[in-house]
Amino acid sequence: xxxxxxxxxxxxxxxxxxxxxxxxxxxxxxxxxxxxxxxxxxxxxxxxxxxxxxxxxxxxxxxxxxxxxxxxxxxxxxxxxxxxxxxxxxxxxxxxxxxxxxxxxxxxxxxxxxxxxxxxxxxxxxxxxxxxxxxxxxxxxxxxxxxxxxxxxxxxxxxxxxxxxxxxxxxxxxxxxxxxxxxxxxxxxxxxxxxxxxxxxxxxxxxxxxxxxxxxxxxxxxxxxxxxxxxxxxxxxxxxxxxxxxxxxxxxxxxxxxxxxxxxxxxxxxxxxxxxxxxxxxxxxxxxxxxxxxxxxxxxxxxxxxxxxxxxxxxxxxxxxxxxxxxxxxxxxxxxxxxxxxxxxxxxxxxxxxxxxxxxxxxxxxxxxxxxxxxxxxxxxxxxxxxxxxxxxxxxxxxxxxxxxxxxxxxxxxxxxxxxxxxxxxxxxxxxxxxxxxxxxxxxxxxxxxxxxxxxxxxxxx
Amino acid sequence: xxxxxxxxxxxxxxxxxxxxxxxxxxxxxxxxxxxxxxxxxxxxxxxxxxxxxxxxxxxxxxxxxxxxxxxxxxxxxxxxxxxxxxxxxxxxxxxxxxxxxxxxxxxxxxxxxxxxxxxxxxxxxxxxxxxxxxxxxxxxxxxxxxxxxxxxxxxxxxxxxxxxxxxxxxxxxxxxxxxxxxxxxxxxxxxxxxxxxxxxxxxxxxxxxxxxxxxxxxxxxxxxxxxxxxxxxxxxxxxxxxxxxxxxxxxxxxxxxxxxxxxxxxxxxxxxxxxxxxxxxxxxxxxxxxxxxxxxxxxxxxxxxxxxxxxxxxxxxxxxxxxxxxxxxxxxxxxxxxxxxxxxxxxxxxxxxxxxxxxxxxxxxxxxxxxxxxxxxxxxxxxxxxxxxxxxxxxxxxxxxxxxxxxxxxxxxxxxxxxxxxxxxxxxxxxxxxxxxxxxxxxxxxxxxxxxxxxxxxxxxx
Numbered sequence: 062x063x064x065x066x067x068x069x070x071x072x073x074x075x076x077x078x079x080x081x082x083x084x085x086x087x088x089x090x091x092x093x094x095x096x097x098x099x100x101x102x103x104x105x106x107x108x109x110x111x112x113x114x115x116x117x118x119x120x121x122x123x124x125x126x127x128x129x130x131x132x133x134x135x136x137x138x139x140x141x142x143x144x145x146x147x148x149x150x151x152x153x154x155x156x157x158x159x160x161x162x163x164x165x166x167x168x169x170x171x172x173x174x175x176x177x178x179x180x181x182x183x184x185x186x187x188x189x190x191x192x193x194x195x196x197x198x199x200x201x202x203x204x205x206x207x208x209x210x211x212x213x214x215x216x217x218x219x220x221x222x223x224x225x226x227x228x229x230x231x232x233x234x235x236x237x238x239x240x241x242x243x244x245x246x247x248x249x250x251x252x253x254x255x256x257x258x259x260x261x262x263x264x265x266x267x268x269x270x271x272x273x274x275x276x277x278x279x280x281x282x283x284x285x286x287x288x289x290x291x292x293x294x295x296x297x298x299x300x301x302x303x304x305x306x307x308x309x310x311x312x313x314x315x316x317x318x319x320x321x322x323x324x325x326x327x328x329x330x331x332x333x334x335x336x337x338x339x340x341x342x343x344x345x346x347x348x349x350x351x352x353x354x355x356x357x358x359x360x361x362x363x364x365x366x367x368x369x370x371x372x373x374x375x376x377x378x379x380x381x382x383x384x385x386x387x388x389x390x391x392x393x394x395x396x397x398x399x400x401x402x403x404x405x406x407x408x409x410x411x412x413x414x415x416x417x418x419x420x421x422x423x424x425x426x427x428x429x430x431x432x433x434x435x436x437x438x439x440x441x442x443x444x445x446x447x448x449x450x451x452x453x454x455x456x457x458x459x460x461x462x463x464x465x466x467x468x469x470x471x472x473x474x475x476x477x478x479x480x481x482x483x484x485x486x487x488x489x490x491x492x493x494x495x496x497x498x499x500x501x502x503x504x505x506x507x508x509x510x511x512x513x514x515x516x517x518x519x520x521x522x523x
Numbered sequence: 524x525x526x527x528x529x530x531x532x533x534x535x536x537x538x539x540x541x542x543x544x545x546x547x548x549x550x551x552x553x554x555x556x557x558x559x560x561x562x563x564x565x566x567x568x569x570x571x572x573x574x575x576x577x578x579x580x581x582x583x584x585x586x587x588x589x590x591x592x593x594x595x596x597x598x599x600x601x602x603x604x605x606x607x608x609x610x611x612x613x614x615x616x617x618x619x620x621x622x623x624x625x626x627x628x629x630x631x632x633x634x635x636x637x638x639x640x641x642x643x644x645x646x647x648x649x650x651x652x653x654x655x656x657x658x659x660x661x662x663x664x665x666x667x668x669x670x671x672x673x674x675x676x677x678x679x680x681x682x683x684x685x686x687x688x689x690x691x692x693x694x695x696x697x698x699x700x701x702x703x704x705x706x707x708x709x710x711x712x713x714x715x716x717x718x719x720x721x722x723x724x725x726x727x728x729x730x731x732x733x734x735x736x737x738x739x740x741x742x743x744x745x746x747x748x749x750x751x752x753x754x755x756x757x758x759x760x761x762x763x764x765x766x767x768x769x770x771x772x773x774x775x776x777x778x779x780x781x782x783x784x785x786x787x788x789x790x791x792x793x794x795x796x797x798x799x800x801x802x803x804x805x806x807x808x809x810x811x812x813x814x815x816x817x818x819x820x821x822x823x824x825x826x827x828x829x830x831x832x833x834x835x836x837x838x839x840x841x842x843x844x845x846x847x848x849x850x851x852x853x854x855x856x857x858x859x860x861x862x863x864x865x866x867x868x869x870x871x872x873x874x875x876x877x878x879x880x881x882x883x884x885x886x887x888x889x890x891x892x893x894x895x896x897x898x899x900x901x902x903x904x905x906x907x908x909x910x911x912x913x914x915x916x917x918x919x920x921x922x923x924x925x926x927x928x929x930x931x932x933x934x935x936x937x938x939x940x941x942x943x944x945x946x947x948x949x950x951x952x953x954x955x956x957x958x959x960x961x962x963x964x965x966x967x968x969x970x971x972x973x974x975x976x977x978x979x980x981x982x983x984x985x
Contacts, residue, residue, distance in 0.1 A: 263744060267842040276806030282725060282927025285829045285857055286821040287801070289811040292830035292852075293765070299755060300762035339749070344738030347881035349751035359748040367747045368754035369845050374832035375853060380729040380890040382855055382927075383831050390754075391837060393844055395747055419809035428842040465744025465844075 065448035071513045074200045079506050082196045083179070085115070086505065087172040089154075089188050090181040096131055096155035096222045105131040105218045108154040108188075112136075112216045115192070119199040121214065128226035131155060131218030135234075138198070139211045146441075146523045147211040148516070149240040151473065152191025152247060153220035156183035157494045164496035178499040185500035186493040190246035190486055191216055193505055197512035209520035213240060220247075224469050231476040241523065242442035243473045244515065246508065248463065248485030251332060253501070256450035256458040256511070258443070259483035260325065261361060262466050264396035264433030266405040267369075270295065270413060272388045274421045278374070279384040288384060289420030292373035295388040298423060301416045302366050302392075306352050309366045309394075311412045317399045321362045325438070328460050329357045361462025365395040391428070395464060402430025434471045437480055445518035446482040452518075453511035484511065527910035533975045536662045541968050544658045545641070547577070548967065549634040551616075551650050552643040558593055558617035558684045567593040567680045570616040570650075574598075574678045577654070581661040583676065590688035593617060593680030597696075600660070601673045608903075608985045609673040610978070611702040613935065614653025614709065615682035618645035619956045626958035640961035647962035648955040652708035652948055653678055655967055659974030671982035675702060682709075686931050693938040704904035704981065705935045708970065710925065710947030713794060715963070718912035718920040718973070720905070721945035722787065723823060724928050726858035726895030728867040729831075732760065732875060734850045736883045740836070741846040750846060751882030754835035757850040760885060763878045764828050764854075768814050771828045771856075773874045779861045783824045787900070790922050791819045823924020827857040853890070857926060864892025893928045899942055907980035908944040914980075915973035946973065 067075075075082075094108035095101040109132045113123040116136035126133045134154070139147075159169035159182045167173035172181035179189065194214070201208045215238075217227050231238060250257040274291035275284070304310040334357050336348055350359040359365075373388030375381035394405050410425045417423040436443065438460065450458040470481050486508040492498045529537075537544075556570035557563040571594045575585040578598035588595045596616070601609075621631035621644045629635035634643035641651065656676070663670045677700075679689050693700065712719040736753035737746070766772040796819050798810055812821040821827075835850030837843035856867050872887045879885040898905065900922065912920040932943050948970040954960045 265744075265844070267844070274807060279805060280927060281827075281829045281831060281855060282727075282857060282925075283822070284805065285855075285926060286825055286827035287810050287812045287818045288805055288807060289809070290829050292833050293761060293828075295833070296758040296761035296830065296852075297765075299758035303755070303759075343741060343746065343750055345736060345750060345882050346884075347751070348749050349880065349882045350749045356749045360746070363748055365743075365748035366755075367743045367752050367846055368758065368835065369743060369843060369847070370836035370838045371754050371757070371833045371850060372838040373830065376832045376834040376851070380853065380855070381831060382727070382729070384829055385831070388833060389838070390758075391842065393743060393747075393842070395744060418811065420807050420811045422808075463744070464747060465742060 065452040065514070065518065067452045067510045067514050068517055070204045071200045072510065074204045075506070075510050075513065078196070082509060083505070086189055086192050089192055090172045090183055091170055093170045094155050094218065095158050096219050097158055105155055109134050109218055112154050115195050116214060119195065120202045126230065128230065130226050133218065133227070133230055134216040136214035138208060141208055141211045145210050146519065147213060147240040148519055149213040149215065149238060149243045149477070149479065150194045151215045151243060151245045151469070152194065153187045153217045154191065155218040155221050156186065156188070157221050161496060166497055174502060177502050179502055179505065180497055180499045182498055184498055185487040185491045186498065187220065187247045189500040189505050190508065193486070193508040194246065194512045196509045197516065200509070200513045201516055208516060210516060213238060220469070227469060228472050228476070231472055235476060238477055240477060240479050242519065243477065243479050243481045244442065245470065245481060245483050246485050247467065248483050249487040249489060249491065250485060250504070251459050251461050253488055254454065256454040256456065257461045257485065258446055258450070258458045259463055259485060260436040260438055260460045261397070261462040262434045262470060263464055264400065264402060265393060265429070265431045265466055266396060266402040267391070267393040267428040267430065268406055268409055269426045269428055270298065270390045270392055270423060271426070272298070272421050272423045273386065275386050278386050281382040281384040284384050289418055290384055291388040291421050292385050294418050294421045295373065295390055297418070298413055298416050299368060299390060299392070307349055308351050309364065311408050313408050314364070314405070317401065317404070318364060319398050325460055326358060326362070329361065329462070330355055332357060332459055360464040362397060364397050364400060367393050369393050396433045398433045398435045400433060402432060406430070431466045431468050432471050434474070436483070440480055441519060441522035442480050442482045445515055445522045446484050448518045449511045449515035450484065452514045453507045527914040527976070527980065529914045529972045529976050530979055532666045533662045534972065536666045537968070537972050537975065540658070544971060545967070548651055548654050551654055552634045552645055553632055555632045556617050556680065557620050558681050559620055567617055571596050571678070571680055574616050577657050578676060581657065582664045588692065590692065592688050595680070595689070595692055596678040598676035600670060603670055603673045607672050608703040608981065609675060609701065610981055611675045611677065611700065611705045611939070611941065612656045613677045613705060613707045613931070614656065615649045615679045616653065617680040617683050618648065618650070619683050623958060628959055636964065639964050641964055641967065642959055642961045644960055646960055647949040647953045648960065649682065649709045651962040651967050652970065655948070655970040656708065656974045658971045659978065662971070662975045663978060670978060672978060675700060682931070689931060690934050690938070693934060697938060700939055702939060702941050703985065705939065705941050705943045706904065706977065707932065707943060707945050708947055709929065710945050711949040711951060711953065712947060712966070713921050713923050715950055716916065718916040718918065719923045719947065720908055720912070720920050721925055721947060722898040722900055722922045723859070723924040724896045724932060725926055726862065726864060727855060727891070727893045727928055728858060728864040729853070729855040729890040729892065730868055730871055731888045731890055732757065732852045732854055732885060733888070734760070734883050734885045735848065737848050740848050743844040743846040746846050751880055752846055753850040753883050754847050756880050756883045757835065757852055759880070760875055760878050761830060761852060769811055770813050771826065773870050775870050776826070776867070779863065779866070780826060781860050787922055788820060788824070791823065791924070792817055794819060794921055822926040824859060826859050826862060829855050831855050858895045860895045860897045862895060864894060868892070893930050894933050896933045896936070898945070902942055903981060903984035904942050904944045907977055907984045908946050910980045911973045911977035912946065914976045915969045
């Protein structure tokens with residue numbers, strides 16, 4: 062296989078148009094399209110129109126599809142013909158709220174360059190990473206007048222509020238959206254200069270455990286020592302969820318866990334990760350977790366059990382000698398393929414029932430769940446992604462994982478039946494949901510080149 | 524020893540004066556002397572004056588001693604001479620707030636008789652139990668013109684707000700208050716018709732445990748599985764505090780525990796207690812606690828470890844995937860002789876340090892403590908109390924314990940060096956700190972007779 066390069070014609074166009082691509086992104090970033098706030102509804106509509114216009118300008122058919130919330134923009138270019146493959150590019154034009162505003166060094170909706178970074182709300186999440194694809198498509202259409210594949214662009218406006226209308230849209234438009242691969246740029250590179258393909262996302266099973274004892278709070282002097290304490294019972298229940306080594310000790314919890322391929326694990330172990338830096342970043346003197354795995358493996362490839370909240374009895378200042386009637390814990394489990402959220406909740410329910418002491422009752426309520434996801438890491442779109450990133454960044458991408466969830470990824474794969482490539486251009490510390498969000502100027506530029514190259518490589522790989 | 528009886532002259536006086544003794548108590552109960560509320564300051568002063576007047580009327584010298592809070596009434600009758608013993612009677616004229624008022628069947632400060640009970644705030648805690656002693660003293664002074672012992676009456680007005688000025692007063696007036704015994708009626712009988720001497724009070728060591736992990740809350744997806752979770756760590760720390768059988772598992776916790784005399788334990792085991800009734804009362808399907816003891820022994824004679832409060836992370840509605848930075852538990856230990864609150868806190872500190880996992884830190888903050896207390900159950904005042912109660916109720920008193928604390932008891936014993944008799948006339952379900960507080964009409968009357976008989980028996984026993 063030849064060493065991949067950015068096609069010269071596209072590279073030349075990119076160089077001539079970097080400044081304009083940045084100016085246009087700035088205009089996009091100035092629209093405060095905060096999906097969570099009703100007062101920004103017209104701004105969300107304006108951002109949708111901006112994307113539709115940008116697509117129309119480069120030669121796409123664009124439609125703004127109304128939903129019960131913010132609209133979904135669908136751009137289509139199908140002139141490659143029915144025998145050519147179809148690539149679907151997904152991104153979102155909505156952004157997180159900018160508050161607290163006083164913590165921004167420059168205004169959230171006035172893009173500002175400092176130290177090679179474009180600071181603005183939405184710069185990296187996800188306007189910059191969406192718009193770089195549109196510029197890549199423009200490169201093809203301007204330089205060559207055509208694209209070697211059919212392309213569908215979907216830009217939604219509700220990603221930051223849970224993509225509440227996307228799944229239904231995908232199901233309704235399943236025929237129209239048929240495609241051979243999906244590419245999403247809404248994630249991070251492992252480190253500056255290290256292009257990355259995100260190959261796995263953890264799923265989630267979130268439960269609330271409520272322990273009930275006496276029918277009301279009791280005086281701990283008058284009843285303590287004979288009436289079972291629901292707060293202590295809860296602590297004991299939670300303590301049974303891990304063994305002494307930090308492994309989850311719920312019967313059957315690991316039964317469905319697929320081992321990650323040794324090559325992927327080896328790749329992760331080879332990544333330049335420093336536990337000391339992570340400890341410094343979060344401010345702890347030691348890390349913990351399941352034995353037998355590196356930190357990155359624990360975060361990316363292993364399931365967890367975490368307490369997210371605890372509440373019982375008296376929590377104010379000073380001392381109150383109450384024997385609480387109830388106690389509550391929020392507990393979530395990060396899942397990996399092929400763990401199933403519903404099955405995990407059922408295992409937790411059985412476990413809690415088994416370890417709850419007499420004298421109290423415990424209930425387990427499922428709060429929400431999401432399936433884990435793992436890329437196949439084979440096939441045309443992955444190969445194309447690897448080559449495109451290698452061409453743009455001058456080194457092969459690493460394969461990373463992500464401890465959190467991006468629920469839409471599973472939706473695309475399940476509903477459209479197409480493999481998903483997660484090719485992100487963010488960087489650690491990008492403040493995606495915090496003040497002073499930024500995208501690297503260089504990554505935005507290299508992202509355009511990678512996305513442009515991806516089109517050619519995908520056409521060729523197939 | 525002859526079977527004890529109420530002296531006939533005193534009994535006759537009591538019969539003639541029961542109606543008046545009740546009327547006077549009603550007047551006392553109408554004064555809303557709520558010590559916790561500043562708007563009732565003049566009511567507290569009025570209640571103090573009421574007590575002082577009642578003492579003066581029967582022939583005592585009475586003084587109202589100002590404090591930084593509500594005044595302390597001191598009544599003295601010393602005409603028995605320097606060779607006669609001195610008995611100190613302690614009670615309090617202040618009452619708990621009456622709120623929530625709408626739950627009272629009759630007004631809190633308008634005493635009302637229903638079903639043989641006097642309903643009013645303060646009826647049993649402690650105005651009725653204080654005033655019955657004053658009527659008993661009156662019986663002696665009216666019928667015989669004298670008392671066989673010197674008597675000091677102390678009525679404080681801050682018992683319901685922690686007796687904040689009493690200890691200092693006792694220390695300052697130590698010489699003047701020298702006495703041979705202290706009698707306090709501010710507790711409960713085991714059951715109707717069963718007179719009781721309260722022989723032990725549990726002490727208390729109350730701590731707050733704070734567990735700290737990362738310097739801020741983290742995303743449980745991005746860090747979960749590698750950064751130690753302070754909420755789970757807290758649960759695991761708390762779970763180590765008992766063994767699987769419910770015994771406190773803190774090194775050295777039981778070292779100072781004195782076994783209760785077998786006779787006292789046998790007496791407790793013989794009391795007509797029903798676990799089924801207790802379970803029904805509090806609404807649980809099973810009781811728990813330390814093995815090897817009955818429920819009453821657990822409540823009265825054994826130390827405990829209870830979680831009084833838990834707080835960490837997200838506790839609102841729904842799900843939030845936070846890996847909390849901190850977690851907090853309020854934990855209290857009921858203590859029995861000779862456990863020392865400060866030593867117990869130190870043992871807890873050591874235990875927590877030993878079991879806290881790497882990756883988090885835990886601190887133990889002492890909140891408040893109180894020493895346990897146990898009566899000697901020998902000596903003149905105990906013998907006199909037993910005979911007086913037998914005379915008044917027609918059966919020997921049982922020896923009970925109390926799971927809670929009455930801190931002033933230890934203060935009297937320590938500062939004045941005199942044994943304390945706890946001879947209470949309340950009953951289970953008396954609603955001492957709740958709406959619809961009551962004292963049994965019969966117990967108020969028998970209480971006067973028992974208190975009057977106690978004087979003679981104490982003079983004779985010594």
